[in-house]
Amino acid sequence: MINTLYLPELREMLNENDGAELREFCTAIHPARTAEFMEGLTAGESWQVMRHAPPWLRGQIFAFLDEEKQLEILESQDRSEIADLVGDLAADDRVDLLDDIDEEIVEELLPLMPTEERREFLRLRSYPEGSAGAVMTTEAAKLDENLTVEAALQELSRQAMELETIYYLFIVDDTDHLRGLVSARQLVSAIAKPDVKLSDLMETDLVTADVMEDQEDVARKVAKYDLLAIPVVDHEHRMLGIITHDDVIDVMREEAREDAHRIAAVEPFEASYSKTPLLLLSWKRGIWLTVLFLFALLTAAALRHYDEQLARWGWLAWFLPLVISSGGNTGSQTATLIITAMALGDVKPSDWLRVVFKELGTGLVLGGFLATIGFAAAAMMATSVRDAMVIPFTLLLVVLCGTFSGAVLPLVFRRLGLDPALMSSPFVAGIIDIVGIVIYINVAMVVLSRV
């Protein structure tokens, strides 16, 4: 749904080249809204509008455009104006964007960018994707511990508009080693004591992120300690940058989406669903579907192996989907519960014994209940009540097998250092399909042969 509220007015202002009105449009409202109202404009038109915003605001509006339009503007507009725009972006956004455009254009833009921003870009780009270094920004308030409250306020006032956040002041020594932190809250509280030094206010027990740390772990820390921003340090505790709360929210949304996709056996992809082309989407799904399909071929082989039993007791085939879906459903339930509990830090691989017992207990309750309904249904459909006994025994065993593998497989994957979400629900279900068939036919042979 594209916001078309101001489209006609915007187009008219553009046609009449009405500078005053366009400037008013860019400055009067929140940059995210300015960007939203321009959704219906082409990249070129949007850029014509944004050129009327003051440079510092231009970067902010640009940051709220959708990525496709951002890339089109970067690739199509005047190089020197674009270099200025890129220079005004937050350091982390700059790296994300330039990573996605044509390398040749980046090479043309780099010499046009201010030296400091260029160096920063080259440094940030060197961190691997998904690491703290790749999401951090370098625009943090760094101050000397010998500053007084008054001097710090003035220094901050000077820099306030350029920094990503002024709400945490990081105290560093001459060589950028992180010594402590003073929150703007503490600083403001101390206004009445202007001569107090920052070293007397600062907290020294800090939560930090290592520059190579996984972004998901960093997000968890920020959430746990309710931080506004987390400082990123190297192995010598030198401060390299910060990751702010809004980036943490983005990381968490992205990771939640990826986990959900993995759980449904879809290989994660970068762009949104609606912007990912059909063939790429088919590939991301096809890889896992094929693996699952090959698994399922084993069920065909297993059933062929039991051909004699299936021919003898034809009604067994009726309950085949029921048996395997019961196992599969309980298995995916358990797998999802354990995967999300591990993602939130609630369950750890060392808890495996407790988890397995709990799941076997749950399996007994659920399996017992399904076995009862299953028996009633089978008794009505099968040739005799005695024959129908195959179904409840099978269901109980298959459900137990589902809760057991749903619990153990993600734990094992985590223990092996793999993403437990790889042990996706369809995967667990696929394994149980085969095991379920083997259980089913063997129970049938035991029960029915005695008749």
Next chain:
Amino acid sequence: MINTLYLPELREMLNENDGAELREFCTAIHPARTAEFMEGLTAGESWQVMRHAPPWLRGQIFAFLDEEKQLEILESQDRSEIADLVGDLAADDRVDLLDDIDEEIVEELLPLMPTEERREFLRLRSYPEGSAGAVMTTEAAKLDENLTVEAALQELSRQAMELETIYYLFIVDDTDHLRGLVSARQLVSAIAKPDVKLSDLMETDLVTADVMEDQEDVARKVAKYDLLAIPVVDHEHRMLGIITHDDVIDVMREEAREDAHRIAAVEPFEASYSKTPLLLLSWKRGIWLTVLFLFALLTAAALRHYDEQLARWGWLAWFLPLVISSGGNTGSQTATLIITAMALGDVKPSDWLRVVFKELGTGLVLGGFLATIGFAAAAMMATSVRDAMVIPFTLLLVVLCGTFSGAVLPLVFRRLGLDPALMSSPFVAGIIDIVGIVIYINVAMVVLSRV
């Protein structure tokens, strides 16, 4: 995993009743760490330690304890001390906690709490769970638009330690109507112009949350506009409170977990996995498992209906799990993709036509590919290559049916105002199981009868 690093020292300090050391332990480190180091202590011991912290910090440490211990402390310790503690908690945390303890104890605590906190508690408690009102806190910096920058800084300095955040100053009129917002960043930038009035600095185009708005929608707004906090207003635009970034992160984590559970057909539950008792867990899973089981019983009925065909072409049963799992897996993939895309605002019900075409296209690609492998496998196992043709035709149709229902069902649920995540993967898979069987046997009748 419980942090046992300081346990022996803590126990020793407690035994010796070493006030100075215990106070040092409570004040020297981040309250979240203090809470973490006390994980191995009982509720009573933890409270003995925390009593040595100054009251304002006591509330903060308490807020980081795990919920079980919090509740035990509230229920077991001296009522008047607890009333003070509860008075010091953030207003939103207070409501969450008192909601979970014995109503009788709440009645005893209420008269002991300061009047203002008591009234606030009673007011906040009246908002329905999941609404903005229920997560907001009332401790925001509210200022008059006629204040100067200097006066505002002083006012803020006075209140800084009591407010949940001082980083946004909300400008309200005499009757609390929200007029505008000045960020602490703007205020600090204007330090050099101390006589400027807030009305000249404030932004008036504000993003707000309605007090009855769903917490998930509010979280999405905060994420979209990169806010530190969002003001919560009533229908007359009177400011009632704020929701801060850390609460937004908690809401998002909680919602992501609930969505993942719904997708796996587990009814959401409040406590963590490891703290939810086995029987409650079985109930939350059993409800949906039973629904799915009744669905699966329909597959048994369908297969019984086709008993003649199954007896005539016995090998059809071999490929039954393969056929239905292929449909189920593509169906869950699509359902998850559409549900997560809707949760992120990428896909809306009005996009249904585009989504359906994309999914039918993907279904053709994936179905075509699986049909090819399936044909090869069936040709080796079935009685003749001509018989084997049943499998590829069925697979193509079933996969198309999977992508189609996976796309349409969540969209329809959303359109009906229901949670699309209710159209869980096992549910979609269950529907496809039945449709898949009907397709399979009918394709078989067409292909095989012509032989």
